[in-house]
Amino acid sequence: MAQVLEFKLPDLGEGLTEAEIVRWLVQVGDVVAVDQPVVEVETAKAMVEVPCPYGGVVTARFGEEGAELPVGAPLITVAVGAPAAGGPPAHTEGSGNVLVGYGTSQAPARRRRIRSARPEPAASVTVDAVDAVAPAVLPVPALPAAPDGGSGGPVPVISPLVRRLARENGLDLRELTGSGPEGLILRADVENALREAVPREHAAQQSPVTPAPAGSRRIPLKGVRGAVADKLSRSRREIPDATCWVDADATELMRARAAMNASGMPKISLLALLARICTAALARFPELNSTVDTAAREVVQFDHVHLGFAAQTERGLVVPVVRDAHARNAGALTEEFARLTEAGREGRLTPADLTGGTFTLNNYGVFGVDGSTPIINHPEAAMLGVGRIIPKPWVHEGELAVRQVVQLSLTFDHRVCDGGTAGGFLRYVADCVEQPAVLLRTL
Secondary structure, eight states: OOEEEEEEOOOOSTTOOEEEEEEEOOOTTOEEOTTEEEEEEEOSSOEEEEEESOBEEEEEEBSOTTOEEETTSEEEEEEESSOOTTOOOOBOSOOOOOOTTOOSSOOOOOSSOOOOOOBOOOTTOOOGGGTTOOOOOOOOOOOOOOOTTGGGSOOSOOOHHHHHHHHHTTOOGGGOOOOSGGGOOOHHHHHHHHHHHHHHHHHHTSOOOOOOOTTOOOOOOOHHHHHHHHHHHHHHHHOOEEEEEEEEEOHHHHHHHHHHHTSSSOOOOHHHHHHHHHHHHHHHOGGGSEEEETTTTEEEEOSSOOEEEOEEETTEEEOOEETTGGGOOHHHHHHHHHHHHHHHHTTOOOHHHHSOOSEEEEOGGGGTOSOOOOOOOTTBSEEEEEOOOEEEEEEETTEEEEEEEEEEEEEEETTTOOHHHHHHHHHHHHHHHHOGGGGGGTO
């Protein structure tokens, strides 16, 4: 007799808690194999096909295309135990295979009760093996029992840092449901509650939403666009940033690149040279390769440089990350920039490609603009902006000449350093742009 198993939206990793259904890849009644992709979903990080760990017949799908589901919500149910005619053998155990950033393993049990979407009827299933199988009613984990004493009972939290973070922000821990073992309240739970409180407070001060005027339309802030909006808003809200800038003569840098590319070796991109300058500057000014732990009131400096770079795609702005950029030469950086850029354009970037950056390089000169005041990519501490390189009058060796000039801007978190450090970093970058031989000191 066939057994109906439920496959839930797996843990997406990197702190992601929900995904939007973009496209179903199977229909009710289809026979699926183990690890066959069954649905394409979009998270705040990337778009990915989710494989099912069971082989059998699809008896129900949960959620329409465009619907958002939380991690742990049901995706499909599969009847296993008896193969269809000519179909693959059925499996009752998950494959255990794990994708990059995703997996077909069982998602952690959620503490809050989830009301699943109404499944599509399984009447269209024609496989004999499942004709007699009634739609399964699967149990939902019960809510944890309240501590003794009701609202006056002990709060399930261990870390004094979590308590202090809640106290400083006026948050009542008794109103939270912990995501840790046995309902333990973690720091992430407090931070999520604080992030959700700001939009609620803002919405309470606004008048009711009115219909869009004629000739206009409303565009939901969700997916990549919504994630970018949330991150930039949080950056402005939490980081006391400041910006300094300088013009630099990039003529010698452009000549050096032309000489490199005339040698018959693989081409070196300008972005790779700027990245190499960034990593050298961060080695001299490590304060800017850091993040601020607000709960512990500490600055965390990194001994590696995971360099993010802003890239515009059809799906919006993304910031892929080059891992261990400090250990790569210009050629290796060029190759990695090209790979990540192409993956971004095709929507193939994984959560691992888009997270973990420690410093960001933003080459907005490709849009034909001279300068900008970048918004820091939270939770990093700084971002270097590079404008377009264009011919301008410039005093060179005591005489007026036409030189290739670029404007460089540095936005930094004033908590990690003062203006002297930020100015020293930017001046070193400008010196390397004007005299690439300066880099030889750090090679």
